[in-house]
Amino acid sequence: MHAALPQETAGSGRDRVVRRLRDMILSGHVEAGERLTEMDLAERLGVGRAPLREAIRELVAAGLLISVPYSGLFVRDFTRKDLEELFSLRTTLEKMAFREAWNRRNAAALADLDARHEALVAATDAGDPGEAIECELSLHSWCYEMSAHSLLIEVWQRLRPNLQFYLMLHQRAHARPGPRRDAHRVYVAHAMGDDLQAMQDHVDDHMRQGLERTLAYIGEAEPRTGGRPDTGKIELKR
Template sequence: MNESLMLKPVDDGTVRRRIAQRLTDHIVSGGFAPGQKLTEQQLASALQVSRGPLREAVRELAEMGLLVSIPYRGLFVRSISRQDLEELYSLRTKLESFAFELLWDRRTPEALDDLGRRHATLKKTIEAGDDSLQAIEQELFLHNWCFELCGHNLLRRTWQGMQPHVNFYFSLHQKAHDRKGPLRDSHDVYVSLAQGDNLQAMLEHLKDHMRQGLARTIAELSTDLPEA
């Protein structure tokens, strides 16, 4: 069997949800290549599930944009383009900046300590260097902090809807760097400013951090990126 299809079987429970989560994890961790063609038969065999709940899960992932179903051609893992990256980074910048504007006067010592603990946990995982998926999940958990604290439910749900895409791009970014997670000190300034007193400096850092991340990702993946 193709190594990329070596998925663990789904056990009892809410089968559709478990299938969707298993496929999402496999996509965002880079288990499938962008643009790779999949078939129901392969997936059902690898996951040891029936076609009914599998189709429901595939439909859910297609609605999220992680899978693409093309009539008369088949099912594909989403590919990426330069425009995809630019849209993701620009929207992330706006959403995260808005979250910080809302949360700035809501920060408490307990909330700031929580951010510090998330950062410390991420650093430990990076230092261990043996679990890229966990590092990506913890990087997302660090960035979740501002949305959890902002007090804006629609903003938080919008961010949650984006997370599979952000997770997917984080995975591509780490594979392009050939490393299992971000650099150990990559969030030091972010966390320091988030715990500080200068909102404007925080917002400027966010714009610069996102802009640099976009430029690096496009440069490293340039040979594989169509324009649109």
């Protein structure tokens, strides 16, 4: 059911660099807001600047990096508004995904959904927050994949790394407990049920709860960098 999971050594240099860079960002090997340079990265990754620059363009387009010409390359950081936007757009898209997917569900697909849920529970019980986050996103990916709506899937895949990045950041900063087991149990039950409207209402609730639980934490410490002006400017750390 997996769609050819990416081999570590597969593809062109650019593809490898994209994956390694994304992993470095998501795993926290480079800090949020950190300033990077092309030459440093080229050395650290053992690759020339040409494929590196193309990989950087890809990650800039994905929203994980912010390029400020002649000044530096920055790992994106999140404001409270970024987070709210991420969740509100997710809500709209996921409700649409369920509408599109609803009549395409079959026994195999429901078994797949259940397997993803089991994986999430296992990762949570094992106390592996990183894995749990990936499992949670994989669970939410199910409805998009089932929708067979390639544009919708593209948009979700554009959003997903940003969401994963934020959840990872948040986890490391606040030792956020994993989502309640019940939350996704109910989610899965609705997804396997017969009431589309109930599912959609639940997506609203599910997302609102997730956002509120998250905002409760950063409410104490306020937005991470004090907000980023419209220009995309960010404080420089040399």
